[in-house]
Amino acid sequence: MSNPSLLILAGDGIGAEVMTEVRKVIDWVGTNKGLTFDVSEDLVGGAAYDAHGTPLHDDTMAKAQEVDAVLLGAVGGPAYDDLDFSVKPERGLLRLRKEMDLFANLRPAQCFDALADFSSLKRDIVSGLDIMIVRELTSGSYFGEPRGIHIEDNQRVGINTQRYTEAEIDRVARSAFELARRRGNKVCSMEKANVMESGILWRDVVTELHAADYADVELSHMYADNGAMQLVRAPKQFDVILTDNLFGDILSDCAAMLTGSLGMLPSASLGAPMANGRPKALYEPVHGSAPDIAGQGKANPSACILSFAMALRYSFDQGDLATQLEAAVEKVLADGTRTGDLMQASDGTPATTTEMGDAVIAELAAF
Structure with a gap:
C-alpha cells in the first residue's frame, strides 16, 4: 500500500514557524511508529499572492483535492489589507473549504489543567x-444568494442570505x-x-x-x-x-x-469520504498569522501540532497515537515549558517555538 499523503500549506506570518515543528512530529512518527507520510508543500494566502497574484493557485487547489489531508498554518497580514476583496489571503482558505466541500468544521475547546488559570x-x-463544536462550513449566510451591497432608494443596502x-x-x-x-x-x-x-x-x-x-x-x-x-x-x-x-x-x-489561549486550539474541516474511505480534510490551528511576532521564535506551535493529532484521529485512524501526542503536549505544559503566550510576567524565560516543539518530541519518546 502507498503511504498516506499530506499537503502542507504553511501560509503567512507564524505559519511557517509552527509548521516546522509539525514537520518534526511527522518525521518522528515515521521513524518511530512506522507511519510514513508522503509530504508535499505549496503556497496559500499572502505567500501565494506574492508568487502568483492569487491567494490560491489552481495547481495547488488540484493538489489539495488529491491528497489524503491538508495541513494549513495561517493566512493574512497587514501587508495585504489594501488588496481587493477577491484576492485577499483569506480567499485562498475559503476556496479550499468550498471546493473541497468541507462541510463539517470541528472545533474542540479543551482546557488543559495546567492552563485553567489562564481562562x-x-x-x-x-x-x-x-x-466539541461542529459548525456547518459551506452554506448559510456566508455563501447564500442573493448577497452584496446595492443601491435602493438612493441609499446603500447590504444583503446576505441565510439559506440551508x-x-x-x-x-x-x-x-x-x-x-x-x-x-x-x-x-x-x-x-x-x-x-x-x-x-x-x-x-x-x-x-x-x-x-x-x-x-x-x-x-x-x-x-x-x-x-x-x-x-x-x-x-x-x-x-x-x-x-x-x-x-x-x-x-x-x-x-x-x-x-485560556488561542495558541492551544486546533481545528478540522471534513467533507465526504473519498474513494479510499478517508474524508476530504483540512486541519489548521485556530490562531491567526500573528504578524507582530512572526520570525521571532515566539509563536506557540501547540495548536498546529494538535491539528496534526486531529488528522491522525479523523483521517488516518490513529486514535491511540493522536492521544499520545495530545498527552505529550499536556505533559510539556504541566512541566512548565511554555511559550510567552502561556506565561505570566513573573514565570521566567519563555520557551522558543523550537524549544516547545523539541519538548513535545521528547515527551513522545518517553511513551
Missing part, C-alpha cells in the same frame, strides 16, 4: 472542560451525532428557530434524523443566543454542539477563550 473564567468552571437545504443540514448533523458516539454521547443543536425560518428547518431536520438513526444519542435544542450565555455560565454541561455557519463562527470563538 477568563474561574478555574472550577473550566477545569476539565472538553467540548435539508441535505446540507442532514450531513453536518450526521457528523455531529457520529462524533458524539465517540465522546460523551450528547448533542446540543443550536439555532434561532424562534425568529428564523432557516432555524425552524434546522431543528426539524436534526430532530427527524435523530429519531430515525441516532436515538441512542442524547439530543437537546437551544437557541444560539442562550447557547452563548450558557457557554460562559456552565460550559461543562455540553459535549458536542451542532450549529450553522454564522452561529458556529461566533460560538466557537467564544468557546475558544474558555481554554
Whole structure:
C-alpha cells in the first residue's frame, strides 16, 4: 500500500514557524511508529499572492483535492489589507473549504489543567472542560444568494442570505451525532428557530434524523443566543454542539477563550469520504498569522501540532497515537515549558517555538 499523503500549506506570518515543528512530529512518527507520510508543500494566502497574484493557485487547489489531508498554518497580514476583496489571503482558505466541500468544521475547546488559570473564567468552571463544536462550513449566510451591497432608494443596502437545504443540514448533523458516539454521547443543536425560518428547518431536520438513526444519542435544542450565555455560565454541561455557519463562527470563538489561549486550539474541516474511505480534510490551528511576532521564535506551535493529532484521529485512524501526542503536549505544559503566550510576567524565560516543539518530541519518546 502507498503511504498516506499530506499537503502542507504553511501560509503567512507564524505559519511557517509552527509548521516546522509539525514537520518534526511527522518525521518522528515515521521513524518511530512506522507511519510514513508522503509530504508535499505549496503556497496559500499572502505567500501565494506574492508568487502568483492569487491567494490560491489552481495547481495547488488540484493538489489539495488529491491528497489524503491538508495541513494549513495561517493566512493574512497587514501587508495585504489594501488588496481587493477577491484576492485577499483569506480567499485562498475559503476556496479550499468550498471546493473541497468541507462541510463539517470541528472545533474542540479543551482546557488543559495546567492552563485553567489562564481562562477568563474561574478555574472550577473550566477545569476539565472538553467540548466539541461542529459548525456547518459551506452554506448559510456566508455563501447564500442573493448577497452584496446595492443601491435602493438612493441609499446603500447590504444583503446576505441565510439559506440551508435539508441535505446540507442532514450531513453536518450526521457528523455531529457520529462524533458524539465517540465522546460523551450528547448533542446540543443550536439555532434561532424562534425568529428564523432557516432555524425552524434546522431543528426539524436534526430532530427527524435523530429519531430515525441516532436515538441512542442524547439530543437537546437551544437557541444560539442562550447557547452563548450558557457557554460562559456552565460550559461543562455540553459535549458536542451542532450549529450553522454564522452561529458556529461566533460560538466557537467564544468557546475558544474558555481554554485560556488561542495558541492551544486546533481545528478540522471534513467533507465526504473519498474513494479510499478517508474524508476530504483540512486541519489548521485556530490562531491567526500573528504578524507582530512572526520570525521571532515566539509563536506557540501547540495548536498546529494538535491539528496534526486531529488528522491522525479523523483521517488516518490513529486514535491511540493522536492521544499520545495530545498527552505529550499536556505533559510539556504541566512541566512548565511554555511559550510567552502561556506565561505570566513573573514565570521566567519563555520557551522558543523550537524549544516547545523539541519538548513535545521528547515527551513522545518517553511513551
